[in-house]
Amino acid sequence: QVQLQESGPGLVKPSGTLSLTCAVSGGSISTSNWWTWVRQPPGKGLEWIGEIYHSGSTNYNPSLKSRVAISVDKFTNQFSLKLTSVAAADTAMYYCARDQRVVGQDAFDIWGQGTMVTVSS
């Protein structure tokens, strides 16, 4: 079955760029699903960051849009997140997830285990 695995640096300096990759295994990234990033600051709730389709179409959280870029690599079956100008408030567990698209019944049905990113000098 499809599995997702996040990877990337666990520590990023303030004002730097956070870069994470999500590897999709057990299935193709080029399906009718969208692929999503979600984050969760320590002790807080979930926040949707954005999503991408295998064609490269994206949607971003309006509150993060100026700093976020999500890309897809169909050849390596991966998608990636870049978040620029990071600050302490960006410290969080970052999850990638599959967004199944069944007419009117969208849902994040498969999640990676998450990767903790700390913003600190």
Added chain:
Amino acid sequence: SSELTQDPAVSVALGQTVRITCQGDSLRSHYASWYQQKPGQAPILVIYGKNNRPSGIPDRFSGSSSGNTASLTITGAQAEDEADYYCNSRDSSGDHRVFATGTKVTVL
């Protein structure tokens, strides 16, 4: 601020029924999906669409919707159901997804 709201916490006696609600104007047009998250674990999908359960989710979990409110009901709560529960749907524009603030369920 989130466009979807949930009560911060609810408690339920073992074996009893608990309903968790999620409110927001966008729920008049879009279904909610519900996620269970236990400490130190990634969220898992428990209910989506009108009232659909992914494979492996017990049938004591059910969903419903009326007006601007979506609900997740646990009928016969078990100790292992103690967790945080989040609803997700689209925002008022329909272009973006949004999570509610989450509800901590305690099983007494």
